[in-house]
Amino acid sequence: MHQKAGKNGPSFKEDATMRFDDIIIGGGLSGLLCGISLAESGRKCLIVSQGQSTLNFSSGALDFLKTKEGESFEEALERLPQEHPYKKIAPEKCFLLRAEVAGLLDRAGIGTFSDIRRNHWRITPLGVLSQTWLSLEEMAHFDKEALPEKVLIVNISGFLDFSPSLLASGLAEQGVRSEICEVSVRETDTARANSSEFRSVNLARVLDGYAASRLAEAVNGKIGDCDFILLPAVFGLESDTAAVRFLQMLDKPAALVPTMNPSVPGIRLQYLLKKRFKELGGTFLAGDTACDGIVEEGKMTALRTRAQGNSLFEAENFVFAGGSFFSEGLIAGKDEIYEPVLGLDVDYSGSHGDWFSPDVFEEQPYMSFGLRTDADFRVSLKGRTLENAYAAGQILSGAAPFRNGCLGGLSAITALRVASMIKNE
Amino acid sequence: MQDKNFQECVKCTVCTAYCPMAAVNPSYIGPKQAGPDGERYRLKDKAFYDYALKYCLNCKRCETACPSGVRIGDIIAKAKLESESFKPGLREMILANTDLMGSLAVPFSPIVNKALGLDISKKAMDGILGIDHRRTFPSYASETFVHWYRRKAARTQKKFERQIYYFHGCYANYNFTKLSKDFVRLMNACGYGVRLLDKEKCCGVALISNGMGKQAARQGKINLASIRKAGAPVLTTSTTCTMTLRDEYPHVLGLDNADVRENIQLALKFIYEKVESGEIKLAFRDDCRKRIAYHTSCHMERLGWWIYATRLLEMIPGVDLRILESSCCGISGTYGFKKENYEYSQAIGKKLFDNIRDAAADIVATECETCKWQIEMSTGFEVQNPICILADALDVEATRALNGVR
Incomplete structure (x- = not known):
């Protein structure tokens, strides 16, 4: 005993x-x-x-x-x-x-993406390509041979748990060019009231429905000659509908990159x-x-x-x-x-x-x-x-x-x- | 002694992600900053993050979420008591002194109930005191439970071989005496005599959250002395009283209850355990055809004892039990009564209200009295304490026979 x-x-x-x-x-x-x-x-x-x-x-x-x-x-x-x-x-x-x-x-x-036989590539917040086996559907995942040429990296104004410039410099090392922009809508600005605790989850709570569609419009206005869009993973705390719908509203293929914790996809x-x-x-x-x-x-x-x-x-x-x-x-x-x-x-x-x-x-x-x-x-x-x-x-x-x-x-x-x-x- | 628990915090921010208040109020800095982060600064100056403390609901969901065992809610509650700027006014005195208000109101309950329900008094309380006019005050009983007990029940309790004590709390004494009477009926049928403590004072939860720590501690000492004297299980029907007696006494008020803490138990846990061990046998009528939506109140979630309540409810034949996703109803005791909190309170509760409507149940079950007021007011659904549901479904004669009660 x-x-x-x-x-x-x-x-x-x-x-x-x-x-x-x-x-x-x-x-x-x-x-x-x-x-x-x-x-x-x-x-x-x-x-x-x-x-x-x-x-x-x-x-x-x-x-x-x-x-x-x-x-x-x-x-x-x-x-x-x-x-x-x-x-x-x-x-x-x-x-x-x-x-x-x-x-x-x-x-x-x-919803996930995986291949039972081999790895694919995901993007870390530092812009490094990292091997993975299974990605949540809306997270950025690539074949190494089919990387985009020029990426639009979008951040939400005031959101500090995602660094577009780090992401951009990491991507540059892979030969991927990028452009950086910031967007906001009324709801994200309201959530910003408390700057030190302006976190991924606060954004995910407001970025659904009407707010998300206006955000998508703002992003679409900035695409220029980019062929792919990357954004922070701040959509959908309880289902992936918000993320999937948002990405569908964009005029170019798009995907999400992890943020600092708390992780919305993980939650x-x-x-x-x-x-x-x-x-x-x-x-x-x-x-x-x-x-x-x-x-x-x-x-x-x-x-x-x-x-x-x-x-x-x-x-x-x-x-x-x-x-x-x-x-x-x-x-x-x-x-x-x-x-x-x-x-x-x-x-x-x-x-x-x-x-x-x-x-x-x-x-x-x-x-x-x-x-x-x-x-x-x-x-x-x-x-x-x-x-x-x-x-x-x-x-x-x-x-x-x-x-x-x-x-x-x-x-x-x-x-x-x-x-x-x-x-x- | 300085409590070092706040140093266990690794700054992961998980608590803030699960804080119901931070979710609806972007200007609240959240439990991490108001709690363990702030505590570090408060060692230097008590004024740090002072302004943020009032937002805390004391729901303890941050503590349930914390991977590192930090008692975040307790840290905030304590800071609030020590804060210079958080001093109780007349409104706080009225809301928090449930014992005093109850004793004054019960003798005149028909008048008081009527008066509290009038638009004009609601407007006056709103304008003068800052108690939101959209709130409905729970009505007062025409006779307190304790009075009824002495008059009707006390004499017959001694004949039972097994005895327990009952910490009834304010609500079951002054307002909703069906609960306390049902509890006595249920325990008696199971072969247990119900005794009252030597002296019972309000557990003090509302005093703690309204900045009256000294009074809470005074009352706490009286309660603990009575519980010690009882020397037998002290059962409760309110989750919040239970959590306060067991956890807030040592962690917030600094009252050592280690010797009696295990004796203080929610009746539902006690009954379930006795049923499992065969010491209590329950017989139910078979005419209870109900769908029950069970709401896990914040403090029940923190106690981790909802499993007993739901297992007992499932024993009733004909009950279709749906356990709702545990989320805060938003009222948090006296919090939601305050005018400045009303909108937040309703926004926090929205998810729960929607889930209750979706469950399409006949009744909602929860042990928390203030959740009951909030859910009844906000959804129109009837809310019952599981003790009442069990007592109503009980085949009293058969149960008495099974437990050898003559």
């Missing part, structure tokens, strides 16, 4: 419980996708979410894996170091999971996934923190959360999808890195000074730290695998998502893999 559980041992017997089929700790991309996949097959799931997830900082794209020129995903997977989570999934299964992610997002009302992605999960009968408990649990004979049987006090949540399966350090799925203490709910086995090495490199552009060891899992993504406690507890997403060890270019994709793929393990597929 786990020591924490042992400490509170006898009193636990008198605790009240609420039962679910599966409990997922973490309400971000991996938690939600895993929950939806389980709920779609009729399972009763609970997601416990401490706060908003890193989807609020999303680029609006999921990167599956960086590939070299002409390389297929399968070849790139082959090259990955043995500790990478993808290595636990057979390449043909991984292929199917990519298709499954796109299908699941589609059923949640999220929408989360909103729609949460909505889908609840429509399928899932219980999403926001603002509660998983803090303890019971483990008996190699199985996790119950979870305790901060808000519920003496009430426990029981389930057949548990999924640890609480993200990495920012989301507190992992905690870096002074001398140890630990998982805060059960104290699960974590892969990390060295002491505090060895965890990071002072040069931020160098490889950062802490980015590979995470939960130790077996070939089926089951976690372990003091060296013993828990037969019904899994991990998915950023909390997994060995991912190094920035180096490997698998941010977002890793969460999606491993979440659906764990769901399929639970469903026994």
Whole structure:
């Protein structure tokens, strides 16, 4: 029996419980996708979410894996170091999971663009072309061979979380010329009342319907000889209709570029996934923190959360999808890195000074730290695998998502893999 | 001791993205700046961001959104209490002293209710006090719950083997006594005697939000002393009272309640848990054919206990429960009564009102009394506390028999 559980041992017997089929700790991309996949097959799931997830900082794209020129995903997977989570999934299964992610997002009302076999290019806010596998439909995505010649970069007057000049200089390095302009309508000027908190979400709240159509008119007046238009992603918090409609009103092909956080496309992605999960009968408990649990004979049987006090949540399966350090799925203490709910086995090495490199552009060891899992993504406690507890997403060890270019994709793929393990597929 | 919680903030701005006030009022700087950001400056000078504090609804949605566990709403509430420029006027005294106003009004309730409903008094309150004339005040009962309890119920409570205490709060005592009476009926049928605390004062939530921290703390101490003396579960039917007693006492008023915090529980949570463990058995009539739209109030969302309310409602045969997307109704207690807040209040609530209309339910269920006023006024839908819905659907005789009540 786990020591924490042992400490509170006898009193636990008198605790009240609420039962679910599966409990997922973490309400971000991996938690939600895993929950939806389980709920779609009729399972009763609970997601416990401490706060908003890193989807609020999303680029609006999921990167599956960086590939070299002409390389297929399968070849790139082959090259990955043995500790990478993808290595636990057979390449043909991984292929199917990519298709499954796109299908699941589609059923949640999220329009996407992806090619199951290869990467395409997205544009970062710095104008750098970056490989990605799946983009939200309205986000800028290109074939490298078919870049526009001259781009009109549009910003909303007073909006500081988007830098057209950085974008322009980045594009210039790719040989793409650009022109910069600012537009505004009455509604965006009103939202500007508070200049220091004039954020993407404030714009998204007003840029719909009539305001959006007048904004489109203003943009159309500035197109000149440009053959493509780029704008900040400030359209549509709860559906992509506002973004799609706006882009359709423009006289030239157009797409959106991520802004500084909060990310409107990310918030929408989360909103729609949460909505889908609840429509399928899932219980999403926001603002509660998983803090303890019971483990008996190699199985996790119950979870305790901060808000519920003496009430426990029981389930057949548990999924640890609480993200990495920012989301507190992992905690870096002074001398140890630990998982805060059960104290699960974590892969990390060295002491505090060895965890990071002072040069931020160098490889950062802490980015590979995470939960130790077996070939089926089951976690372990003091060296013993828990037969019904899994991990998915950023909390997994060995991912190094920035180096490997698998941010977002890793969460999606491993979440659906764990769901399929639970469903026994 | 200096509370360092604000330093957990990593400036991600997620709280501001989910703030209902910032969404409708572009001149509000939002919870991040008014809360943890401002707190850093306020260490030097209390006047920083003073002007912004009044906009906060105290809905705590920023805290539910925060990925870093910052108690943003508490930080703002505390700053408001310490602010020099935020001093209560006559209007604040009247709105916040729910206990006093209730005690004065109940003996004359027919006259008071009539007077409060007259256009002329609404106009006068609007003009003189700044209480918006479009608001409807909840009517006062002809007899307080406590009076009724002493007269009708007290004697029979002792015969029950199991006992709980009831923190009724102001609304269930002075205004809507059906709720408190239903609660007694429900608990009695389940085999529990209901006792009142030695001394119960208003939890103080309105005092806190209207700048009367000292009075709130005085009342808080009396409540905590009574709760300690009770030494048994103290159940509540109001979410806001519950959150105040459990969380605002230590975080905003600096009252240590660690020894009794777990004892203070929403009745719905207590009942659900006892049903699960088999200590309470519920039998319902089968004539309740209703579609119920459940509204998760802000403070219920923060407590994280709506799961108990909805699971209990789902136990009633014939109930078709629709859980609405949790969003703020905009009234936030006394906030929406103030003239300068009325428009914001209604703008914030619009999404919820639309969702309620779309759900096409027979009734709306929520535990929060002020949400009830706001939703009834703004949508015309009837709103009931889940306790009343459960009590109304209960087969009292069968439940008594199941729980061995003679």
